[in-house]
Amino acid sequence: MDNEAQHTERDPSSGTEDGSRSARVSEDGGTTPDATTSGGTTPDATVPDAATSGGTAPSWRRTAFLGGVCVTFLLLLSHFVLQPFLIPSGSMEPTLQVGDRILVNKLAYRFGSEPGRGDVIVFDGTGSFVREQAQGNPVTGVLHDGAAALGLAEPDETDFVKRVVGIGGDRVVCCDKGGRLTVNGVTVEERYLMPGDQPSSVPFDIVVPQDRLWVMGDHRSQSSDSRDHLGSPGGGMVPVDRVVGRADWIAWPFGRWSGVAATDAFDAVPAAPAGGHGTGGHG
Structure with missing residues (x-):
């Protein structure tokens, strides 16, 4: 127990x-x-x-x-407001250099304004600089367009960046006795040209149709521009409605961060006659 x-x-x-x-x-x-x-x-x-x-x-x-x-925000921003654009060639030197990433202001011409003489613009050259082409793989195209819209890939082969030299109604001639460009009879001092370049090695005398633009690169000896398409449909003239926007800033590389400088080269050029020039053609 x-x-x-x-x-x-x-x-x-x-x-x-x-x-x-x-x-x-x-x-x-x-x-x-x-x-x-x-x-x-x-x-x-x-x-x-x-x-x-x-x-x-x-x-x-x-x-x-x-x-x-x-x-999504960046894509919408680049589609409607401000698009990065990679410079793939030296056709706009010294203003823009190979590898520069510029910001294209897509609102510059959205509210009644149109490109003016001296503006540096990005445009779609389909139908003026390049022929219409059959579309490729849509998925690849979307991916490339997205990368290009963010400035991560080269732009489409149909996109170009050039300087506006003549607008609708202008008579653009090269060259005068001094070897310089004239617009509506006024000599243009193109201080933005690549040092050592001539205004043009190809003579021409053209009248720009209404709603069209005559565009040229600043590095004239290395630029394929309106001069090279004189015999093409449209005569090398870019439709205004094909303009993507105005190149306003250089965003990359950081050492070149700046605005794209405006030019006063065309300040003395008078407006084109209301009825257009009666003479002028391909020189």
Whole structure:
């Protein structure tokens, strides 16, 4: 009987010691006596896993969502307002250099304004500088257009950047006795030209039709421009509605961050006669 009593007394004592150990585990590791006695798996032990699995996925989704929003915003911005444009050739040196990334202001001609003499513009040369071509792979085209819109890829082969020399009604002639360009009979001092270049090695005498533009590169000896398309449909003239926008800033590289300088070369040029010039042709 004594042995049984002692055994009976030891049982609660043993349980108390176990309970104390469980309590200490609870204090040190966050478990509870109830959790220990309910099967050895603590509820708190599963909480970090749930938090991790439940928190990581939303975090990735948030990141992907924000990234998508940013890309969409940039694409919309470049499509409607301000488009980066990579300069792939030296046809506009020294004004623009190979590798420059310019920002094209797409709002410059959206509210009734039209390109003026001396403006540096980006335009789609389809139908004037290049022939209409069959469309390629649409998926590849979309990806390229997106990269080009962000300034990460070269522009389409139909996109060009040149300087406006003549607008609708202007008579543009090269060259006068001094070897210089004239517009509506007034000599133009083209200080933006590449040093050592002539205004043109190809003589011409043209009248620009209404709603068209005569455009030329600043590096005349390296530029394929309106002069090279005199015999093509449209005579090398760019339709105004094909203009993408005006090149207003050089954004990259950082060392060349600046605005595209305006020119006063055409300030003395008078407006074209209301009825257009009666003479003039391909010289």
